[in-house]
Amino acid sequence: MNKHVVAYAVAVVAVGALLVLVVPGMMRQTPEDQIAQEPSQEQQAAQVAPRPECGARGVAGVELSCLGAQPQEQQQTQQPDLSAEGVAVVNVWAWWCAPCREELPLMERFAQEHPEYRVVGVHADAKAAAGAELLNELDVDLPSFQDGDNSFAGALGLPSVVPITVVVRDGEVAGVLPKAYADMTELERDVREALA
Structure with missing residues (x-):
């Protein structure tokens, strides 16, 4: 088998595995979680x-x-x-x-x-x-x-x-x-x- 074909197949499998691991975690994050991560106005003012x-x-x-x-x-x-x-x-x-x-x-x-x-x-x-x-x-x-x-x-x-x-x-x-x-x-x- 050609080295390029093997490298391509390994890359596709790696990307697929990464998607399987990352996407479910992204789907579980709710808008409330995102809002909780944003600093409050008081926190923002303290940083200025x-x-x-x-x-x-x-x-x-x-x-x-x-x-x-x-x-x-x-x-x-x-x-x-x-x-x-x-x-x-x-x-x-x-x-x-x-x-x-x-x-x-x-x-x-x-x-x-x-x-x-x-x-x-x-x-x-x-x-x-x-x-x-x-x-x-x-x-x-x-x-x-x-x-x-x-x-x-x-x-x-x-x-x-x-x-x-x-x-x-x-x-x-x-x-x-x-x-x-x-x-x-x-x-x-x-x-x-x-x-x-």
């Missing part, structure tokens, strides 16, 4: 690196948790909505987004140079720990809300892209800027135009 407090319970009428704030530390702040009064500039980003990685330091600089605006991020991904890790890696102290279920973008009807900059005046969306910024002058101009 500490980050600056957001100072509010949400922005633009959407209630969100603060990325990196531990549940016991998220007390009822005096201000339920960051954008209820004045102007907020909200940067929607995700940990896996390369343009976001470039834009986040610029947003922090924008916040420092424009104290007349409340500048905050919204991390639009379920992996909060990865979001906090990226901000820490970039040495960006910009407070960010955590939006693991896309409620912010959904409530405001935002396009399904990141990054997006949302300009909010007195709780109402004044402008949606779905592009990445690399230039401070362009960002400042677009925010001014959204408020005009």
Whole structure:
């Protein structure tokens, strides 16, 4: 008998034996077993690196948790909505987004140079720990809300892209800027135009 035929037959038998051993175990796992394996919100929050407090319970009428704030530390702040009064500039980003990685330091600089605006991020991904890790890696102290279920973008009807900059005046969306910024002058101009 040919060596290739023997090797092929042995491989088929090995795969078959593996399937006989593995498939029954997979069939016994119930959805409840899968849910039990997923970490709770408290466990997920404990795994997220500490980050600056957001100072509010949400922005633009959407209630969100603060990325990196531990549940016991998220007390009822005096201000339920960051954008209820004045102007907020909200940067929607995700940990896996390369343009976001470039834009986040610029947003922090924008916040420092424009104290007349409340500048905050919204991390639009379920992996909060990865979001906090990226901000820490970039040495960006910009407070960010955590939006693991896309409620912010959904409530405001935002396009399904990141990054997006949302300009909010007195709780109402004044402008949606779905592009990445690399230039401070362009960002400042677009925010001014959204408020005009």
